[in-house]
Amino acid sequence: MNLPVLTAVTDATWESELVAALDGSEHGVTVVRRCVDVADLLAAAASGTGRVAVLSADLRRLDRAVLSRLYTSGVAVVGLIAPGDEEADRRLRQLGVGHVLSGDAEPQVIAEFIREAAAAPPGRNEHGHGDPGAALPDLGTPPEFGTTAGSGQVIAVWGPAGSPGRTTVAVGVADEAARLGVSTLLVDGDTYGGAVAQVLGLLDESPGFAAATRLDNQGALDVPALAQLARAINPKLRVLTGITRADRWPELRGDSVRGVLDRARSLAAVTVVDCGFSLEQDEELSYDTAAPRRNAATIAALETADVVLAVGSADPIGIQRLVRGLAELSALIPGKTPRVLVNRLRSGVVPGDPGREVAAALRRFAGVPSVTTLPYDLDPLDRALSRGCTLGEVAVGSRLRLALTELAGDLVGVAPPAPPRRLRRS
Ligand SMILES: Nc1ncnc2c1ncn2[C@@H]1O[C@H](COP(=O)(O)OP(=O)(O)OP(=O)(O)O)[C@@H](O)[C@H]1O
Ligand SMILES: [Mg+2]
Incomplete structure (x- = not known):
């Protein structure tokens, strides 16, 4: 049986020549529909009439979202x-x-590409879309960032509702990793209330992350473009700021978030993503599987990440939310074990030795074998926030900063220098 093919070719003469040349049984393909634009193509793809779409590069409104929908419909x-x-x-x-080829190629070559694309959908990964990194030209890297050639690691910082300290941990880990000499990109992926720019004193900043996802959607995001959108805080730390108005969440589509994070692997050795709290997937709410989803950025970051940090607050409510959240997390990313952090550790709210009690509760109720704790340390955080600085800048010897340095060192595999005696005591 011939392969059913959809065409969406902008140049009319070229299009009819192509259809005439392809049609006929000797190439093993049949053009079943000649689409006039992207909307027509998507409708034809959704109806299941074609297996492969032959489209021209200058087709209007062709972007990553359109390709994702084609792949979702099973069309290469x-x-x-x-x-x-x-x-x-x-x-x-x-x-x-x-599968890209010049329009003046011989019909049998085009037909061969069509058959190949149908047999192995182009570069599709488990999420149903291409790996753009595979075709990335060597464009060089910005001078202050070492070349990581796509090998940078992605760390997603997640935590349940109740402000357990996701942003504090994400900013702290990114800043400390940079201080340990590792090129780091901090990404604000919280679609409920991005606060990274404000924490770092970057006011009036337009959201770099949204701009990067837009470029990725258009197929125009390369490493230099990403570097330009990621504001440099110091030679080792860059920031992609988030959407400050929560109603802009549809701009952060999951497939483009994956595209940006994949590209980030070539820009920085470590990318730290501050995620939103909610893991709800909107499938239950909507039958339109191609519609943007509120939590797509968080879910995409968690799925892409090499390391997931799950942050909870060290009080009875925080621990209960963390226990439930860890169950949701393991359903979302089975096989990926998060590193559990308990923040705001203090005595009083939990009876007995708080560290031991918290660890025991998490072991008993969530099967967590070991927990990293971060102390409650509000004064230095307030001082840093009031100045738009990090703990590493204004509270070098604070307990929380020392704990974050140790955590960052552990994550990036660089031993932090021993703090001076005076600081250790404080
Ligand atoms: N270890 C800590 N000790 C004391 N206060 C802390 C600690 N960690 C975070 N906080 C404070 O708790 C508040 C919430 O922290 P943060 O913004 O990091 O949480 P979040 O999980 O990102 O919250 P949101 O839901 O707003 O995104 C902030 O005022 C912060 O200063
Ligand atoms: Mg936050």
Whole structure:
């Protein structure tokens, strides 16, 4: 049986020549629908009539979201570019289209690409879209950031509702990793109330993360573009600021968040993502699986991350929320064991030795074998917040800062220098 093919080719002459050349049984493909635009193509794909879409690179409104919907409908993609148009070639490949060829190729070559694309959907990963990194040209890296060639690790900082300290931990770990000499990118991925820019005193900042996801969606995000959007705090630390108005969440689509984080692996050795608290997936609420989802950024970051930090607050309510949250987390990312942090550790709210009690409760109720604790230390945090600085800048010897240095050192595999005696005592 011939392979059913959809076409969406902008140049009319070119299109009819292509259809005429492909049609006929000798190539093993049949053009079942000639679509006039992206909407037409998506409708045809959703109806299940085609297995492969042959589309031209300059098709209006062609972006990552469109390709994702094609792949979700089970349609593979072959991209056609004008002869010698390297820019279009690069853009399609960055969008994850693995089968790209010049429009003047012989019909049998185009048919071969169509069959290949149908057999192995182009660069599709477990999420159903391409790995743009595979086709990334070598563009070099910004001078102050070491070349990591896609090997940087991604750390997602998550925690349940109730402000357990996700932002404090994400900012602290990123700043301390940078101080240990590791190039670090801090990403504000909280779609409920991004606060990283404010914590760092970056007022009037337009959201770099949203701009990066927009570029990725258009297939135009490369490492230099990402570096430009990520504001440099110091030579080792960059920040992609978040959306401060919660109603802008639809801008952070899951597939583009994955695209940005994949690209971040080439920009920085470590990328730390401050996530939102909610893990709810909107499937129960909506049948439109292509619609943007409120928690897509958090879920995409958790799925992409190499290391997940789960932060809870060291009080009875915080621990109970953490226990429930860990169960939700393991359902979302089975097989990925989070590192559990208990923040705001203090005596009084928990009877007995708070560290021991908290660890015992988490072992008993959530099967967590070991817990990292961070002390309650409000004064230095208030001092840092009032100045828009980090603990590493204004509270070098504070207990919380020392605990965050140790945690960051452990995560990035660099031993922190021993604190001077005077600081250790304090
Ligand atoms: N170890 C700590 N000791 C004392 N106060 C802390 C500690 N960690 C965080 N806080 C304070 O708790 C508040 C909430 O912290 P943070 O903003 O980091 O939490 P969050 O989980 O990111 O909250 P949100 O839900 O707003 O995103 C802040 O005022 C912060 O200064
Ligand atoms: Mg926060």
